[in-house]
Amino acid sequence: MNKKAYFFALIVFIGSDIFSQEVPKYETNLAGVFQGNTLFIQNPFDRSDRKFCIDQIYINERLMDINYKLSAIKLDFDGYDLYTPVKIRLVHKDSLCMPTIINPEAILFHTIFRFVSVSLTDSSLTWSTKGETGIGEFEVEKLSNGIWIDQEVRPAVGRYEGVTYTHYPNLEEGANKFRVKYIFPRGSRAGYLYSWEVDFDHYPEPIEFNPKSAKTRLYLSRSTHYEIYNAGSELVLEGQGKEIDVTVLRQGQYVIYFNGKEPGTFIKE
Numbered sequence: 036m037n038k039k040a041y042f043f044a045l046i047v048f049i050g051s052d053i054f055s056q057e058v059p060k061y062e063t064n065l066a067g068v069f070q071g072n073t074l075f076i077q078n079p080f081d082r083s084d085r086k087f088c089i090d091q092i093y094i095n096e097r098l099m100d101i102n103y104k105l106s107a108i109k110l111d112f113d114g115y116d117l118y119t120p121v122k123i124r125l126v127h128k129d130s131l132c133m134p135t136i137i138n139p140e141a142i143l144f145h146t147i148f149r150f151v152s153v154s155l156t157d158s159s160l161t162w163s164t165k166g167e168t169g170i171g172e173f174e175v176e177k178l179s180n181g182i183w184i185d186q187e188v189r190p191a192v193g194r195y196e197g198v199t200y201t202h203y204p205n206l207e208e209g210a211n212k213f214r215v216k217y218i219f220p221r222g223s224r225a226g227y228l229y230s231w232e233v234d235f236d237h238y239p240e241p242i243e244f245n246p247k248s249a250k251t252r253l254y255l256s257r258s259t260h261y262e263i264y265n266a267g268s269e270l271v272l273e274g275q276g277k278e279i280d281v282t283v284l285r286q287g288q289y290v291i292y293f294n295g296k297e298p299g300t301f302i303k304e
Contacts (some may be wrong), residue, residue, distance in 0.1 A: 040143030059214030060090065061181065063125040063134055071117055074110040075137040078103070089130035089266065093124040107137075148217065148228065151197065155213055155233040158259045158275060158294065160202040162215050162230060167193050175202045178212040178232075191217070203260040203275065206237040206296060242293040248302045251289075253279040262292045 037219065076086075079088045089108065092099045116119065122143060127132050147166035152159050160175065172193040176183040186205075192198045204213060215230040243256040255261070255277050263272040263279075266288055272281070284303045292298050 060126050061129055063127065063136075064123065065125075065136055065139060065142070066120070066122045067139075069112045069115050069117060069119045069121050069142060072138075072141035074112075074123070074139075074141045076108045076110070076125070077135040077137055078106055078108050079132055079134065080106060081132050086128070088127045089125055089134050090128065091126040093126075095122055096124070147195075147218070148266075150215070150228075150230040152215070153215060153230045153233050155211070157202070157206065157235065157237055157239055158203065160204050160215075160233070162197045162201065163197060164191075164217070165197045166195060167191050167198060168195060169193055171220045172218040173200065174216040174218065175204075176216060177216050178214075181288065182218050183214070183254045186213075191220075193220075201275075203294070206235065206239075208237055211237055213237045239294075242299075244291070244299060244301070244302075248304055249281055250304045251280065251282050251299065253281055255279070255293075259293045264290045265294070 056259075076089070081088055087104055087106070091102050091103070092101065092108070092110070094112065096112070099110070110123070112119075112121065123142075126132055147168070148164065149166055151163040151165055152161075153163075158290075162173075170193045173187070173189045173191055175186040177186050178184075189202075190201065204211070212234050214230055214232045216227055217230075218227045228293055240256070242259055244253050246253070258275065258277040260275050261273065261279060262270055263281075263284070265271050265285075271284060271289070272279070281303055286303050288300060288302050290298055290300055
């Protein structure tokens with residue numbers, strides 16, 4: 036069975052290690068346009084080794100000569116002309132000691148597109164937008180072992196007045212983190228824009244359903260994403276909800292999966 040495995044900004048966490056002789060390093064990146072504003076960065080203090088998290092900051096690959104032993108760092112972009120594109124690279128110690136960009140809007144480029152809402156539950160990731168023009172793309176990304184992994188690529192509807200999208204994630208037990216990347220249509224001077232990140236701690240109770248022999252409907256113990264396969268391992272029904280209409284299925288035995296796992300069997304009479 037195959038499973039479905041108004042600003043311009045780029046905020047990327049690179050979880051792959053930057054190997055050194057001592058400890059692995061990680062990066063947080065932000066790209067935009069200098070608009071005459073100061074950028075403020077929160078620099079957490081790691082009590083385990085009594086050091087601040089950020090080791091280096093680069094602007095357009097130029098190492099900044101600043102004091103990194105501060106809990107709040109400000110970048111004034113001295114020497115940069117107004118409206119110069121800037122890429123900021125923060126090198127820090129690990130994925131658990133993350134710097135925070137306090138005011139990313141200071142360098143973000145204005146566009147009519149924006150994310151209106153992003154939410155994550157145990158069964159769905161939902162996001163709403165406004166200002167879509169042309170046919171762009173959305174990429175759903177999940178943080179796994181410090182690396183953002185693509186989960187789904189979906190064409191944008193391109194509706195200016197607003198659209199809502201839903202993705203059915205495969206959640207792992209414990210902490211889960213997702214974000215959505217909007218890739219602007221070709222020909223746009225903008226490139227792509229990330230939503231804010233959303234978290235969900237997933238400690239689910241097993242799904243129960245009845246009856247095990249059904250003519251018309253199956254009833255689930257809670258709303259979830261489900262997939263039903265026939266005896267030939269073909270996907271015959273998929274959806275989201277707490278009740279499943281099985282009248283379209285032929286008589287026989289079926290296997291049902293909830294969120295890609297917890298399989299059960301039932302008979303369609």
